[in-house]
Amino acid sequence: xxxxxxxxxxxxxxxxxxxxxxxxxxxxxxxxxxxxxxxxxxxxxxxxxxxxxxxxxxxxxxxxxxxxxxxxxxxxxxxxxxxxxxxxxxxxxxxxxxxxxxxxxxxxxxxxxxxxxxxxxxxxxxxxxxxxxxxxxxxxxxxxxxxxxxxxxxxxxxxxxxxxxxxxxxxxxxxxxxxxxxxxxxxxxxxxxxxxxxxxxxxxxxxxxxxxxxxxxxxxxxxxxxxxxxxxxxxxxxxxxxxxxxxxxxxxxxxxxxxxxxxxxxxxxxxxxxxxxxxxxxxxxxxxxxxxx
Amino acid sequence: xxxxxxxxxxxxxxxxxxxxxxxxxxxxxxxxxxxxxxxxxxxxxxxxxxxxxxxxxxxxxxxxxxxxxxxxxxxxxxxxxxxxxxxxxxxxxxxxxxxxxxxxxxxxxxxxxxxxxxxxxxxxxxxxxxxxxxxxxxxxxxxxxxxxxxxxxxxxxxxxxxxxxxxxxxxxxxxxxxxxxxxxxxxxxxxxxxxxxxxxxxxxxxxxxxxxxxxxxxxxxxxxxxxxxxxxxxxxxxxxxxxxxxxxxxxxxxxxxxxxxxxxxxxxxxxxxxxxxxxxxxxxxxxxxxxxxxxxxxxxxxxxxxxxxxxxxxxxxxxxxxxxxxxxxxxxxxxxxxxxxxxxxxxxxxxxxxxxxxxxxxxxxxxxxxxxxxxxxxxxxxxxxxxxxxxxxxxxxxxxxxxxxxxxxxxxxxxxxxxxxxxxxxxxxxxxxxxxxxxxxxxxxxxxxxxxxxxxxxxxxxxxxxxxxxxxxxxxxxxxxxxxxxxxxxxxxxxxxxxxxxxxxxxxxxxxxxxxxxxxxxxxxxxxxxxxxxxxxxxxxxxxxxxxxxxxxxxxxxxxxxxxxxxxxxxxxxxxxxxxxxxxxxxxxxxxxxxxxxxxxxxxxxxxxxxxxxxxxxxxxxxxxxxxxxxxxxxxxxxxxxxxxxxxxxxxxxxxxxxxxxxxxx
Numbered sequence: 001x002x003x004x005x006x007x008x009x010x011x012x013x014x015x016x017x018x019x020x021x022x023x024x025x026x027x028x029x030x031x032x033x034x035x036x037x038x039x040x041x042x043x044x045x046x047x048x049x050x051x052x053x054x055x056x057x058x059x060x061x062x063x064x065x066x067x068x069x070x071x072x073x074x075x076x077x078x079x080x081x082x083x084x085x086x087x088x089x090x091x092x093x094x095x096x097x098x099x100x101x102x103x104x105x106x107x108x109x110x111x112x113x114x115x116x117x118x119x120x121x122x123x124x125x126x127x128x129x130x131x132x133x134x135x136x137x138x139x140x141x142x143x144x145x146x147x148x149x150x151x152x153x154x155x156x157x158x159x160x161x162x163x164x165x166x167x168x169x170x171x172x173x174x175x176x177x178x179x180x181x182x183x184x185x186x187x188x189x190x191x192x193x194x195x196x197x198x199x200x201x202x203x204x205x206x207x208x209x210x211x212x213x214x215x216x217x218x219x220x221x222x223x224x225x226x227x228x229x230x231x232x233x234x235x236x237x238x239x240x241x242x243x244x245x246x247x248x249x250x251x252x253x254x255x256x257x258x259x260x261x262x263x264x265x266x267x268x269x270x271x272x273x274x275x276x277x278x279x280x281x282x283x284x285x286x287x288x289x290x291x292x293x
Numbered sequence: 294x295x296x297x298x299x300x301x302x303x304x305x306x307x308x309x310x311x312x313x314x315x316x317x318x319x320x321x322x323x324x325x326x327x328x329x330x331x332x333x334x335x336x337x338x339x340x341x342x343x344x345x346x347x348x349x350x351x352x353x354x355x356x357x358x359x360x361x362x363x364x365x366x367x368x369x370x371x372x373x374x375x376x377x378x379x380x381x382x383x384x385x386x387x388x389x390x391x392x393x394x395x396x397x398x399x400x401x402x403x404x405x406x407x408x409x410x411x412x413x414x415x416x417x418x419x420x421x422x423x424x425x426x427x428x429x430x431x432x433x434x435x436x437x438x439x440x441x442x443x444x445x446x447x448x449x450x451x452x453x454x455x456x457x458x459x460x461x462x463x464x465x466x467x468x469x470x471x472x473x474x475x476x477x478x479x480x481x482x483x484x485x486x487x488x489x490x491x492x493x494x495x496x497x498x499x500x501x502x503x504x505x506x507x508x509x510x511x512x513x514x515x516x517x518x519x520x521x522x523x524x525x526x527x528x529x530x531x532x533x534x535x536x537x538x539x540x541x542x543x544x545x546x547x548x549x550x551x552x553x554x555x556x557x558x559x560x561x562x563x564x565x566x567x568x569x570x571x572x573x574x575x576x577x578x579x580x581x582x583x584x585x586x587x588x589x590x591x592x593x594x595x596x597x598x599x600x601x602x603x604x605x606x607x608x609x610x611x612x613x614x615x616x617x618x619x620x621x622x623x624x625x626x627x628x629x630x631x632x633x634x635x636x637x638x639x640x641x642x643x644x645x646x647x648x649x650x651x652x653x654x655x656x657x658x659x660x661x662x663x664x665x666x667x668x669x670x671x672x673x674x675x676x677x678x679x680x681x682x683x684x685x686x687x688x689x690x691x692x693x694x695x696x697x698x699x700x701x702x703x704x705x706x707x708x709x710x711x712x713x714x715x716x717x718x719x720x721x722x723x724x725x726x727x728x729x730x731x732x733x734x735x736x737x738x739x740x741x742x743x744x745x746x747x748x749x750x751x752x753x754x755x756x757x758x759x760x761x762x763x764x765x766x767x768x769x770x771x772x773x774x775x776x777x778x779x780x781x782x783x784x785x786x787x788x789x790x791x792x793x794x795x796x797x798x799x800x801x802x803x804x805x806x807x808x809x810x811x812x813x814x815x816x817x818x819x820x821x822x823x824x825x826x827x828x829x830x831x832x833x834x835x836x837x838x839x840x841x842x843x844x845x846x847x848x849x850x851x852x853x854x855x856x857x858x859x860x861x862x863x864x865x866x867x868x869x870x871x872x873x874x875x876x877x878x879x880x881x882x883x884x885x886x887x888x889x890x891x892x893x894x895x896x897x898x899x900x901x902x903x904x905x906x907x908x909x910x911x912x913x914x915x916x917x918x919x920x921x922x923x924x925x926x927x928x929x930x931x932x933x934x935x936x937x938x939x940x941x942x943x944x945x946x947x948x949x950x951x952x953x954x955x956x957x958x959x
Contacts, residue, residue, distance in 0.1 A: 068817045072786070147777060155786045162755035194722075198750050201778060204786030211812050215784050217777070 008046055010039040014054035018042065021061055025071055026153055027208045027235035028078060041077040045070070076156045079230075081123040085130050085166075085174045088225065088257055094276040095221070096134050099252055103220055104140055106250065113144040118219045118246065120207060121227035122150030125161025125200070126170055129192055131223065132199040133182050149216055151205035161202045164192035207239045218248050225256035236264050244268070244281060253279040310339045317345055328359075335366065335382075336375035343378045350382060357389035364393050367405045380408055384415045391416065395424040403433035410436065414443025422447065426455040429467070437462070438470040445474025453478065457486045465495060472499045476506040484511045491515060498530040505534025510542055513549045520558050520580075528561050529568065532576035539579065547583040559584065563592055575605055582609045587617040591624050597635040607635055607642075614643035625651055634663045641670025649674060653682045656694075664689075665697035672701025677712050680705055684716035687735075688728040699731045703738045710743040718747050726756035733759055737766020745770070752778050757787035764790065768797035776801060780809045788818035795821055799828025804835075811838040814845070823853040830857035843869055848878035855884055863892045874900060879909035886912070890919045898924055905935040910944050917944075921951045929955050 010018075015035045022028050030038060042057065051057050061067055061074070086092060103115065115135075119128040128150035135141050135148075152158055167189055171179055183190035205212055207227075222243050228236050243253055244267050253268060255261070261268055261279060268279040308316060317334050334346035350356055350363075363386075366379035383390045390412070397409040410428055413421045425447070428440035441459065444452040456471045468490065475482060487503070490496045501519055504512040516538065519531030539546040550558075562584070565577030574596070581589050590613040596602040614621050618640065625636060625648075633655065640648035652667040652674075668686055671679035679701070686698035706713040713735065720732040733751045736744035751763035764782050767775045779801075782794035795813055798806040810832070813825035826842045829835035842854035855873055858866035866888070873885040874897070886904075889897045901924070904916040917935070920928035929952060936948040 145774075149781060151784070158786060159755055162753060164755075194750055197753060198746070201753060201781050203781055203784040205784050211815050212784055215780060215809050215812055217780070 008039075008043055008053065010035060010042075010054045014058065015039075017058045018054060018061075021058065022074060022078065023232075023235070025208070026075055026206050027231045027239060028075070029230060029232040029235060030078075038078070042074065045073060045077065072153070072155045076154045079154055081152075081154060081157045083123045083126045084170045084172050085126045085133075086178070087127065087130070087173065089173065090275045091225075091254060091257070091278075092130065092134060094273045094278060095131075095254065096138055097275075098273045099221065099278065100135075100138055100141075107220075114147075115141070115144055115221075116147045116217065116219045117149070117221045118216060118223065119148065119150040120205075120222060120224040120243070122152050122157075122161060122202070123154075124157045124166075124170075125150055125164065125202060126166070127223060127225070128161075128200045128202070129164070129196055132196045133178055135199065136182075136195065146199045148200045149203060149219075150200055151203045151207075151216070153204070153206045155204060158202055158204055164197055165189050166192070207242065208235070210238075210242055210245075213242045213246060216246060219246050219251055220248055221252045221254065222247060223254045225254065226259070227256075228259055229256065233264065240265050240267075247281040249281055249283045251281050253281070255279065310341065313337065313339065313342055314345060317342060317349070332362070332366070335378040336369065336372045338374070340374065343374055347378050347381055351385055356382075357386055360386060360390045360393050364390075364397060367397070367408050368402055370402075370404070376408065380412055383412045387416050388418055391418055391421060395421055398424050398428055403431075403436050406431065406433065406436045407439045410439040410443050414446040417447060419447060419449055422449055422452060426452060429455060429459040430462070434464055434466055437464060437467045441467055441470035441474045445470075445477035448478050450478055450480035453480060453482065457483075460486065460490065468496055469499055472496070472503040476503045479507050481509055482507050484508065484515070488515070491519075494524070497527055501527070501530040501534045505530075505537035508534070508538060510538075510545050510549075513538060513542075513546060514553065517550060517553050517558070520561050525564075529565060529570070529573045529576070532562070532565055532580055533572055535583075536576040536579050539583065547585070550580065550583050551585065559586060559589070562586075563589060566592065566596070571601060574602060578602075578605055578609045582612045585613070585616045587613040588620060590614065590620050594621075594624060594628065594632055594636075597632055603635065607639060610635075610639045611642040614639050614645050618643060618645040618647055622647060622651070630663055634666050637663060637667040637670045641666075641673040644674060646674055646676055649676055649678060653679065656682050656686055661691040661693050664691070665693045668694060668697035668701050672704040675705065675708055677705075677709055680709065680712050680716045684713075684720060687717070687720050687731050688724045692727075695728065695731055699735055702735045706735060706739045706743075710739040710741065714739060714744040714747065718744075721747065721751055721754070721759075726758055729754060729756065729759045730762045733762040733766055737763070737770075742770060745775075749775075749778065752782065757785070757790050760785060760787070761790045761793045764793045764797050768800055771797060771801045773803070776803065776805060780806070783809055783813050783816075788816075788821055791816060791818065791821045792824045795824040795828045799824075799831040799835075802832070804833065807832055807835050807838060810835065811841070814838070814842050819845075819847045819849050822847070822850045826850060826853040826857050830861055836861045840869070843873070848876075848881045851876065851878070851881045852884040855881070855888060859888045859892070863888075867892065867894060867896075871897060871900075874904065879907070879912050882907065882909075882912050883915050886915050886919055890923060893923075895923060898928075901928065902931050902934070905931060910941045913939075913941075913944050914947050917948055917951055921955060926955055926958070 015038060018038060019030045022030070042054065046054065046057050049057065049060060051060065061070055064070060107113065107115065117131055119131060122128050128148045131148050132146070135146055150161060152161070165186065171190070179190065182193045182196050184193065203216070205216070207213065224243065228239060231239060240261060244265070247253060252271075267281070269282055271278050271280045313334075320330060331346050331350055334342050335350070337343055337346070350359070360383065363379050363382050366375050369375045383394065394409045394413055398406055400406060406428065410425060413425060422444070425440050425444055429437055431437045431440065437459070441456060444456060453475065456474055460468055460471050484504075487500060490500050497519070501516065504516060513535070516531045516535045519527055520535070522528055522531070535546055562577050562580045565573050568574050568577070578593065581593070590610055593606050593610055596606045610621065621636060621639065625633060628636060637652055637655070640652065649671070652671050655667045656664050658664050664686070668683055671683055683698045683701050683705070686694050689695050689698070702713050702717065717732045717735050720728050724732065729751070733748065736747050736751070748763050748766050751759055752767070754760050754763065760782065764779055767779055771779065779794050779797055783791050785791050785794070791813070795810060798810055807829065810825045810829050814822055816822050816825065822842065822845060826839055829838050836858065839854050839857055842850050845851050845854070851873065855866065855870060858869055870885045870889050870892075873881050876882055898920065901916060901920050905913055907913050907916065913935070917932055920931060932948050932952055936945060936952070939945050939948060
């Protein structure tokens with residue numbers, strides 16, 4: 001029995017093959033400096049399959065009948081999913097104090113009480129549940145149909161998101177009032193309330209898969225924070241194009257504080273709010289034949 | 294006479310059995326003097342020769358003209374084999390033999406008269422009724438009994454008056470035969486002429502049996518009276534007869550039994566339960582039910598241990614518990630597990646609410662069969678007190694108990710949906726995945742959209758099995774509001790969840806489901822793609838999207854597309870089926886062939902020769918079979934051509950078989 005994983009070296013050729021394959025699959029971009037990271041994290045998969053070289057593992061990813069399943073393991077191994085509730089509070093303040101009131105006015109003027117929000121790359125679910133709690137706290141939405149859809153490519157994090165049970169580290173910037181109001185303590189952890197959970201749907205999605213992205217339907221707001229930093233420019237363009245396609249006219253795209261669309265696209269307007277700047281899709285007529293949302 | 298015949302006759306007279314048989318077969322029957330030798334063979338000591346001669350005689354075109362000669366053989370007192378052969382020949386000649394046979398009913402030989410009656414009975418022609426009835430008064434007792442017996446065989450109710458009249462003869466054998474014949478005729482019978490025979494202890498049981506077979510309600514008092522008799526056999530016969538009458542006159546037995554039966558009858562009936570005869574025991578069980586003898590219910594419990602009686606006894610116990618369950622409830626604490634299991638079933642079927650605490654108490658027992666039956670019983674009691682304990686059982690480690698509890702809660706949910714939803718909901722928060730699946734199934738079965746909010750949460754469950762169950766539950770109540778979560782489930786990471794979602798969307802009858810299902814045709818999982826194809830086929834307007842699946846890289850999906858297109862419109866699918874014959878996947882080709890054959894169109898036959906050369910032997914075999922089924926003899930040349938070059942033994946064997954079949958047909 002092997003108690004320690006043998007150090008199997010990854011050649012430059014193997015690194016290039018695996019890097020490109022992962023990139024083609026989900027847009028995750030690794031520079032040459034990241035070779036050590038791939039070697040270390042994918043080495044466990046080699047051990048799992050009893051393979052002797054990274055080349056063999058590459059062939060497994062190309063030709064194995066369960067290659068799709070294995071790719072999700074690769075993504076799980078290579079991505080970092082550290083997140084917490086009420087992250088980037090200033091942006092959430094903009095969302096609650098300025099974006100939501102504007103959306104409410106606009107929707108009511110259209111005779112609609114439906115709001116659809118997408119948390120792209122939701123990781124373990126803290127972001128979509130934060131949005132749900134904020135909506136429950138915001139007056140005027142009680143009788144609305146709210147759909148918050150959290151998606152991620154990693155199946156492991158989706159399991160956590162669906163379970164809705166969190167440890168203390170997820171609450172590092174959560175007001176205790178929220179924690180008390182929307183969570184129940186179970187065996188030292190905190191379980192999210194059903195009224196929050198009921199607003200959120202967790203889905204598995206590769207942002208690079210446009211056909212599957214269409215299945216989500218049209219959105220009023222897209223949160224995609226600290227995700228596109230992992231992509232190179234062509235990959236960013238593909239993902240942002242999908243977001244543009246999914247947003248309703250005048251819908252909002254909220255990126256992470258260190259992310260911008262500069263040199264990626266000029267299809268969005270940059271709206272200046274009191275606490276933050278947010279991208280908005282300009283008001284244009286949309287084509288028909290959409291999925292109901 | 295030819296030389297061959299002379300030799301054969303010599304052998305018939307002097308040879309061994311085999312030689313005689315060969316000689317019989319070698320005789321040239323075109324010579325009229327050969328007939329005497331067949332009659333000789335009919336009396337041969339060997340049954341093989343007699344049988345051969347019988348068949349040879351019956352095969353002769355003039356066999357009916359030989360009736361007189363054959364009847365003569367019946368008079369051969371010293372050769373039983375010859376008589377038996379004659380009986381068989383006359384029976385098989387049938388109607389042409391009737392006049393001569395009826396004449397024989399007045400011959401001097403009583404054995405021949407009996408033979409004639411037996412042959413007439415076997416022929417079954419009613420024109421001999423009169424002659425046969427006359428024989429009821431023959432001088433010979435055996436002939437009289439044979440007349441009665443064969444009138445029974447003929448089954449004509451016109452004979453009943455003659456049979457009843459013949460009962461007046463002081464002939465025990467005849468009376469037995471008449472009672473048996475009357476039972477065989479099976480027509481309603483006037484009771485009065487038979488009543489006097491009840492006093493004859495030798496005839497009594499036969500009479501009771503006869504009354505059971507064809508008596509009417511008027512017979513019931515006599516049968517109840519017979520139940521009180523000291524003779525055990527009489528009591529048994531009466532009980533069986535009453536059971537038979539009960540099938541014809543449901544409810545009447547119970548009425549008269551209850552009106553006239555006393556403790557003495559009850560004792561007799563209970564005593565019947567000790568019989569080794571299952572029919573007698575069964576009569577006893579049924580009579581206790583008719584009497585609504587709930588006090589006697591504990592007497593029946595020992596019979597639950599016997600496999601052959603268990604079902605019958607349980608049914609009777611249900612009826613008795615329905616009258617008053619107290620005696621059975623009192624037995625519960627001392628009963629073994631098997632008996633308690635049966636009692637739990639009985640209490641449930643009887644709607645015995647008084648058993649509620651007992652049934653709830655055993656839900657936690659280790660004996661899972663008892664707990665499962667108790668759970669099912671609780672489901673039938675319509676009592677809200679059962680819902681909580683049953684909901685707890687959904688988390689049991691026993692699959693049997695979980696499923697029984699599910700069934701019970703589904704049943705209770707029909708009348709108490711809000712309470713069931715209230716108790717089952719916590720399972721979705723605390724239970725293990727298998728329990729949550731069952732909880733979702735229960736919620737999904739509740740009427741009036743009850744629990745829709747719970748299902749909406751379950752669709753977000755961490756376990757794929759629960760999400761799948763929730764989507765399936767949505768399927769039966771899929772409205773516009775539920776469409777969005779089901780569409781989103783098409784992006785679930787679990788293929789089974791996506792497959793269920795696609796399946797459910799196919800039943801939504803909403804064209805809005807078409808775009809997501811069309812997108813699902815590119816799902817990474819082939820089963821999901823196949824489900825999407827079939828779902829599109831069920832939606833109005835979805836068919837045109839299916840053609841994309843005809844180019845799917847996986848044969849299974851292509852087959853699903855072809856089958857679905859054929860289900861929608863087999864004529865429109867025909868071109869796609871022809872194209873599919875050229876696909877590299879032999880399973881797709883075989884499926885296309887099957888669908889083409891089912892379409893009954895023959896255009897594809899022109900490709901038959903080419904497909905008979907298909908690289909895959911399964912395809913060659915399927916084509917050959919379908920060509921023969923659809924094209925018949927015209928396909929013979931194609932098959933022969935292929936056979937001349939076919940190298941695979943299995944295919945060769947089939948081709949030879951099909952060609953042989955074609956030759957035999959042609």
